[in-house]
Amino acid sequence: MKILVPVKRVIDYNVKVRVKSDQSDVDLTNAKMAMNPFCEIAVEEAVRLKEKGIATEIVAVSIGPKACQEQIRNAMALGADRGIHVECETFPESLQVAKILARLVEQESPGLVIIGKQAIDSDNNQTGQMLAALTKMPQATFASAVEIEGDSLKVTREIDGGLQTLKLSMPAVVSTDLRLNEPRYAKLPDIMKAKRKPLAVMSTDELGVDITPRVTTLKVTPPPARSAGVKVETVAELMAKLREEAKVIS
Amino acid sequence: MSILIYAEHDNKHLKSETHKLVTAATQLGDDIHILVAGLDCAAVAEQAATIAGVKRVMLADNPAYAHQLAENTADLVLDIAEGYTHILAAATTTGKNFMPRVAALLDVVQLSDIIGIESQDTFVRPIYAGNAIATVQSSDAVKVVTVRASAFDAAQEGDSVSVETLATVIENTQVTFESDEMTKSDRPELTAADIVISGGRGMQDGEHFAMLERIADQLGAAVGASRAAVDAGFVPNDMQVGQTGKIVAPQLYIAVGISGAIQHLAGMKDSKVIVAINKDPEAPIFQVADYGLVADLFDALPEIESALGS
Numbered sequence: 001m002k003i004l005v006p007v008k009r010v011i012d013y014n015v016k017v018r019v020k021s022d023q024s025d026v027d028l029t030n031a032k033m034a035m036n037p038f039c040e041i042a043v044e045e046a047v048r049l050k051e052k053g054i055a056t057e058i059v060a061v062s063i064g065p066k067a068c069q070e071q072i073r074n075a076m077a078l079g080a081d082r083g084i085h086v087e088c089e090t091f092p093e094s095l096q097v098a099k100i101l102a103r104l105v106e107q108e109s110p111g112l113v114i115i116g117k118q119a120i121d122s123d124n125n126q127t128g129q130m131l132a133a134l135t136k137m138p139q140a141t142f143a144s145a146v147e148i149e150g151d152s153l154k155v156t157r158e159i160d161g162g163l164q165t166l167k168l169s170m171p172a173v174v175s176t177d178l179r180l181n182e183p184r185y186a187k188l189p190d191i192m193k194a195k196r197k198p199l200a201v202m203s204t205d206e207l208g209v210d211i212t213p214r215v216t217t218l219k220v221t222p223p224p225a226r227s228a229g230v231k232v233e234t235v236a237e238l239m240a241k242l243r244e245e246a247k248v249i250s
Numbered sequence: 251m252s253i254l255i256y257a258e259h260d261n262k263h264l265k266s267e268t269h270k271l272v273t274a275a276t277q278l279g280d281d282i283h284i285l286v287a288g289l290d291c292a293a294v295a296e297q298a299a300t301i302a303g304v305k306r307v308m309l310a311d312n313p314a315y316a317h318q319l320a321e322n323t324a325d326l327v328l329d330i331a332e333g334y335t336h337i338l339a340a341a342t343t344t345g346k347n348f349m350p351r352v353a354a355l356l357d358v359v360q361l362s363d364i365i366g367i368e369s370q371d372t373f374v375r376p377i378y379a380g381n382a383i384a385t386v387q388s389s390d391a392v393k394v395v396t397v398r399a400s401a402f403d404a405a406q407e408g409d410s411v412s413v414e415t416l417a418t419v420i421e422n423t424q425v426t427f428e429s430d431e432m433t434k435s436d437r438p439e440l441t442a443a444d445i446v447i448s449g450g451r452g453m454q455d456g457e458h459f460a461m462l463e464r465i466a467d468q469l470g471a472a473v474g475a476s477r478a479a480v481d482a483g484f485v486p487n488d489m490q491v492g493q494t495g496k497i498v499a500p501q502l503y504i505a506v507g508i509s510g511a512i513q514h515l516a517g518m519k520d521s522k523v524i525v526a527i528n529k530d531p532e533a534p535i536f537q538v539a540d541y542g543l544v545a546d547l548f549d550a551l552p553e554i555e556s557a558l559g560s
Contacts, residue, residue, distance in 0.1 A: 016512065017378045026382050094350070095359050123377055123493065124362045129320065129350035138424035139320055141347050144487070154428065158487050159343040160441075160496070161260075162432035164317065169424045178477070178494055179487060214359045218372065218385040226519055229540035231531075235553035238525065238543050246523045246540065248445070248502040249469060249558075 001111035001170075002057045003046040005080065006101055007039040008091075009064060009071045010121040023219040035071045038116025040078075041176040044183040045146060046114050047079035054148050057081050059108060063100055064091045069199060076194035077186035083199040092204070092211040094122070098130035103207040105135050110171060112153070117142050117175040128175035138168040141175040251279025251370060256327060256339040256349075257286040257298050258399075261316070264297040266442045267340035269404035272301050274397050276405070277367040278336050281305055285416075287326055289316035295413045302408025309413050314421040317430070318344050321422035324351035329418050331356065334392065335370070341396040341497075342441075349396050358390035363497075365401035379493040380516040400441065400499035400520065433486050435473075437463075440489065443472035445502045446521070448491055449484070450476035450514075452507020452528065452547055456484040461551040462506060468558040474498065474518075476508045492517035507547045510535025527551075 011017060012032040020027045035043075049055040060075035062068040063086040072083035086100050105113065118125035132139035140146075140155035144163065147154040153168045158177045186194075204211050232238045242249050253275045258267040268284065275282045282303055286295040287310040295309040308330065314322045327348070331337060337352060339345035341363040353360035365383075366374030372387045373395065440446060447462050447469070459473065466473045474491040475484065491498055493516035503521035508514060510526070510533055518524070519538055526539035529546050536542045543550060 011378070013513070017381045019382050026378060093359050095354060095357070098354055118494070120493070121378055123379065124360070125346050126350035126353070126360050126362060129347065130354035130360075132320075133324065133351035133354040138422065139347075139351075140425075141320070142343060157343075159430075160488060162430060162486065162488055164430040165428040166319070167426045167428050172424075177487075179481070214389050215361070216387045216389070218387055220377070220382050220384045223376065223380055223383050223519075226524075226538045228537050229524075229542065231536070231542045231544060233543075235543065235545070235550055235557060238541055239554065239557045241541050242502070242523070242525070246502070248523050 001055050002059065002108060003049060003055045004059050004061060004105065004108055004110040004113045005042050005046050005075065006061045006113070006115050006127070007043065007071050007075050008036040008116070008119045009033055009062060009068045010036045010119055013037055013120055019220050019222045023221055025217065025220050033067070035074050036116050036119045038118060038176050038178070040183040041178065041180050042114040042116050043075045043078050043080060044181045045176060048181065049148065050079065059084060059110070061086065061101065061104060063088065063097055065089060072199055073194050074186065076197045077191040078184065082197055085199060085201045086204060086207065087201055088204050088211055093213060093215060094124050094126040095130055096209060096211045097127050098134055099209045100204060100207055101127070101131045102134040103209060105131070112170060113137070113173045115173065115175050117177055128173050132173040137171050137173050139173045139175070140166050140168055142177040143174050144177050144179045146174060146180070251336065252281040252283065252334045253278050253336040253338060254331070254334040255282065255284045256345065257284050257294060258340045258342055258344060259286065259288060259291060259294040261288045261291045262293065264294045266404055267342060267399040268298060269301055270399040270402040271338050271340055271397050272303055272405035273402045274367060275336070275338060276303050278370060283308065285310065285327065285330065287315040287323055288318065289313055299413050300407050300410045302406045304411060307411060307413045308416050310416040310418065312419050314419050317427045318348070319422070319425060319427065320348040320351055321425055322420055323348040324355065325420040325422070326418065327352050328355055329420065330416070331392070336393045336395060338395050338397055340399050345396045349394060353394035356392055356394065358392050358394055359388060361386065361388060361393065361395045363398045364395055365398050379512050380519065381512065398497055400497055433488050437466055438470065438472045440472045440474055440491070440496050441498055444500050445469045445471035446474050446491070446498050446500045447471050447504040447506065448474035448476065448508060449479055449506050450508030451478035451482060453479060453484055459485055461555070465551065465555055465558065468555070476514045505535050505539070506551065508535055509533045510538065
C-alpha cells in the first residue's frame with residue numbers, strides 16, 4: 001500500500017511571531033522555518049506503517065515556494081521514499097491545497113493519506129477534511145491511534161469529552177493529533193541519503209488547479225496585550241485579592 | 251441573510267456553544283435557523299427552539315446521525331444548505347470535523363475559529379497560535395464559518411418556535427462507529443466553566459491532580475491541563491487547554507505548575523483574571539498573570555483548599 005503524506009513548511013513553533021508595522025501580515029523575514037509539527041507526526045506514522053510491512057511506499061508532498069523542498073528532503077530523511085513538490089509562489093488556501101492533493105490522489109492512488117490535523121501558522125484545521133470530501137474517501141480526524149486490519153482501518157480519535165473509535169474502509173484520509181506518536185530525529189546518513197531520493201516538481205497549472213485567493217486578508221494586528229499584574233507573597237493575600245479586588249470568587 | 255447554525259449537543263442537552271453562536275449570528279442577520287442532528291435528540295431541539303432570535307428549528311433524528319460522523323453530518327447540512335448565506339458551527343471537535351467537508355463540497359473557503367464579525371463577509375480570526383489577529387474578507391457566495399464560542403456571549407431565552415422534523419437520511423457506509431470512551435466528570439465542562447483550574451508538568455503525576463479537583467469542587471470550577479501534563483500521561487487529553495486543545499475564556503483561570511508556553515497561552519489568555527502559581531519566578535506565565543504567586547504548588551494548594559473551606 002502506498003501512503004501519501006502532505007507536509008507544510010511553517011515558522012518554527014518556538015518562534016514568537018511579530019506582526020509587520022504596516023499590518024499586512026506577520027513578518028517571516030529571516031524567521032526559522034521547519035516542518036509543521038503535526039506533519040512530522042504524519043510522516044512518523046507512515047514510516048512506522050512501512051516498518052511494520054503494511055506500507056510499501058511513502059510519498060511526501062509539499063505545496064508552496066521552492067524552499068518547501070527542504071521539508072520534503074526532511075520527510076525523506078525520516079523515511080519517505082520520494083517527494084513531490086507542487087511549486088507556487090505563495091502558500092495556497094486550504095481548499096486549493098485540498099484540490100491539488102485530490103489531483104495527486106488521482107494520479108498516485110494511495111491506500112492512505114496521512115495529514116497533520118492543522119498547520120500552526122494558519123490554524124485552519126481544514127485540509128484533510130476537504131481532501132476527504134473531494135475524493136469521496138472516508139475521514140478520521142484528530143487520530144491518536146491507527147490500526148490496520150486487512151483492508152479496513154481502525155482509528156481512535158480525540159474528541160471533546162474523550163475518545164471515539166471509528167472503522168473506515170480504505171482508501172481513507174487520517175489526520176494526526178499530537179498523541180499519535182513521537183516523531184524520530186533524522187540521522188546524518190539518512191539526511192545524506194535523502195538528497196539522492198527522487199523529487200518531482202510540478203506546477204499548479206499542470207494539475208489544473210486555480211490558486212487565485214478567495215479570501216483577502218485586510219489586516220493583521222497583534223493581539224490585545226495583556227500586561228503582567230502583581231505578585232502576591234502569600235496564599236492569604238492571593239485569596240484576599242481574588243475576593244475583594246477581582247471579585248471572581250465569593 | 252439567512253443563517254444556519256449547527257447545534258452543539260450530546261443527544262440529551264443542548265450545549266452553551268449554541269447560545270453563543272446565536273449571538274454571533276445576530277450580527278449577520280435576523281433569519282436564524284438551527285439544525286439539530288442526532289439520535290433521540292428531540293429534547294435538544296426543544297431547547298434550541300427557546301433561544302431568543304431563533305426563527306426556525308429543524309430536527310434530523312436518526313441512527314445515521316447518532317455520533318455526528320463527519321460524512322453523514324456534512325451531507326445532511328449540504329442537503330438543506332440552499333438559500334443560506336451563512337452556515338455556522340462551533341469550533342469544537344464536531345464542528346472542526348464536518349464543516350470543512352461542507353465548505354469543500356460547496357466549493358467555498360472555510361473561515362475557521364472566528365472571534366469577531368465585522369460585516370456579512372468580513373471576519374476576525376486568530377492565527378499563529380493567537381499571536382496575530384487577522385481580519386479576512388471572503389468573496390465566496392456562502393460563508394462557511396466555525397466560531398470560537400468563548401468569544402461571544404450566550405443569547406437569552408425567548409419565545410419558543412416550533413420544531414420541524416427533517417425526513418432526509420443520508421448514510422455513508424465507508425465509515426462506521428465502533429466505540430467511545432468518554433471521560434466522566436461531575437464538574438462543569440471546561441469550555442463553559444466560569445472558573446478553570448489547570449495543572450501542568452509541575453504537578454509531577456496524575457494523582458496530584460486530586461488536589462486541583464478538591465479546589466475545583468469548592469469553587470464549582472472545571473479542571474484543565476497543559477499539553478505537557480497530558481503528554482506526560484497525568485490526565486486525559488480532553489482536559490488539554492491550548493492551541494491544539496480547548497480554548498477557554500473563563501472569569502478566573504488558575505494556572506498551577508504551568509510555565510506558559512505559546513501553545514498553552516493560545517488557549518486561555520482571553521480569561522478575565524489569570525492567576526499563576528509557579529515556583530519559577532521567570533516562568534512566562536507570570537507575564538500574563540494578573541496575580542502571580544511564586545511558591546511551591548505542593549505548599550500553596552493545600553493552603554488554598556483550607557482557605558476556601560473556612
